[in-house]
Amino acid sequence: MKAVLLLEDGTVFHGRGFGAESYRCGEVVFNTSMTGYQEILTDPSYNEQIITMTYPLIGNYGTNSEDFESIRSYASGFIVKEACDYPSSWRNEASLDEWLKSQGIVGLEGIDTRKLVRHIRDSGAMRGIISHGETDAGSLKEKLSEYPGLVGRNIVNSISAKEPYHWNEGTHDIYKTGRKLPEIEYKVAAYDFGIKRNILRLLRSHGFSVTVVPADMPAEEVMKMNPDGVFLSNGPGDPAAVNCGIENVRKMLGRVPMFGICLGQQILALALGAKSFKLKFGHRGANHPVKNLETGKIEITTQNHGFCIDLDSIGDKVEATHINLNDNTLAGIKCREYPAFTVQYHPEASPGPHDSRYLFEDFKKMIRQFKQ
Numbered sequence: 086m087k088a089v090l091l092l093e094d095g096t097v098f099h100g101r102g103f104g105a106e107s108y109r110c111g112e113v114v115f116n117t118s119m120t121g122y123q124e125i126l127t128d129p130s131y132n133e134q135i136i137t138m139t140y141p142l143i144g145n146y147g148t149n150s151e152d153f154e155s156i157r158s159y160a161s162g163f164i165v166k167e168a169c170d171y172p173s174s175w176r177n178e179a180s181l182d183e184w185l186k187s188q189g190i191v192g193l194e195g196i197d198t199r200k201l202v203r204h205i206r207d208s209g210a211m212r213g214i215i216s217h218g219e220t221d222a223g224s225l226k227e228k229l230s231e232y233p234g235l236v237g238r239n240i241v242n243s244i245s246a247k248e249p250y251h252w253n254e255g256t257h258d259i260y261k262t263g264r265k266l267p268e269i270e271y272k273v274a275a276y277d278f279g280i281k282r283n284i285l286r287l288l289r290s291h292g293f294s295v296t297v298v299p300a301d302m303p304a305e306e307v308m309k310m311n312p313d314g315v316f317l318s319n320g321p322g323d324p325a326a327v328n329c330g331i332e333n334v335r336k337m338l339g340r341v342p343m344f345g346i347c348l349g350q351q352i353l354a355l356a357l358g359a360k361s362f363k364l365k366f367g368h369r370g371a372n373h374p375v376k377n378l379e380t381g382k383i384e385i386t387t388q389n390h391g392f393c394i395d396l397d398s399i400g401d402k403v404e405a406t407h408i409n410l411n412d413n414t415l416a417g418i419k420c421r422e423y424p425a426f427t428v429q430y431h432p433e434a435s436p437g438p439h440d441s442r443y444l445f446e447d448f449k450k451m452i453r454q455f456k457q
């Protein structure tokens with residue numbers, strides 16, 4: 086059946102529909118990963134975003150019930166050049182098309198994805214509507230005009246855990262070797278702003294006992310749990326709109342070691358008085374180079390963000406520890422006065438390289454030092 090993508094500037098892409106027969110509005114973004122589509126689709130940071138994959142063939146190893154980064158997909162749509170109908174993998178349980186249907190996500194294939202990506206790169210990120218079934222431009226335009234976009238809106242609280250819960254799984258053991266989890270060394274409370282499961286798996290696999298807490302849990306309640314460290318998660322939307330998260334982090338500065346990823350970095354920096362801004366078209370993929378300014382080493386990283394912290398707005402409260410080599414934006418910071426550090430990229434990968442996993446060890450070292 087026909088499907089269409091209509092952008093807010095009036096550009097239209099006609100193609101074939103797959104996945105759910107429906108329509109949804111969102112911000113149109115692109116991801117340069119060659120694989121890992123199921124993890125990307127279930128990363129809650131893509132809430133209200135229509136994801137375009139730059140790699141031309143997607144779906145070739147199917148989907149399964151293990152590679153979920155959260156309970157379900159929060160994406161608004163999925164666009165590929167060609168969706169593979171005959172997946173081949175011993176782990177495959179459902180084709181991409183079947184899986185998208187089960188998740189209620191609209192797919193669009195057979196469009197010139199290079200043209201779309203170049204358009205977004207030139208003109209900047211924009212709102213769009215993806216529709217599988219109805220393709221009448223007039224009615225889609227009207228629906229899109231009602232969509233407010235991401236800026237200034239908190240879209241974290243609606244997808245965060247409602248109650249605290251305990252997490253006790255380590256990283257994937259896909260060959261079922263019965264690998265043992267390490268002994269618990271420290272207890273962390275992990276704020277769920279839209280947390281990816283591989284962060285939880287890696288925390289547990291590094292010897293942390295993990296309690297996930299709702300995005301709006303007051304700082305005092307978290308401190309009462311007496312954690313050895315607090316983790317600030319990734320998450321969707323405009324960081325400047327996550328007011329209670331920013332407020333809570335401000336209250337915990339200096340009282341407990343903190344480590345944050347992506348939205349977690351933005352929230353920490355905002356709590357310190359910095360300013361965030363929207364990138365022209367964001368960074369999304371599993372092949373983005375970052376320089377560690379402390380060691381001089383280059384890490385190939387997974388990224389997924391549309392906002393960034395303005396380095397000049399932080400003053401001397403923090404030190405820049407990492408820099409993005411594609412556009413020299415801020416990729417990591419460390420507080421000078423408090424035990425807290427964050428990165429703008431994704432050391433948990435899933436999908437992506439493992440170059441930056443040392444940051445989970447660094448979190449442990451920071452806690453150890455704080456206790457001495």
Ligand SMILES: NC(=O)CC[C@H](N)C(=O)O
Pocket residue numbers: 130318319320321322323324346347348349389390391392393
């Ligand atoms: N992955 C994330 O945590 C994304 C953070 C934020 N929503 C951004 O787009 O910049």
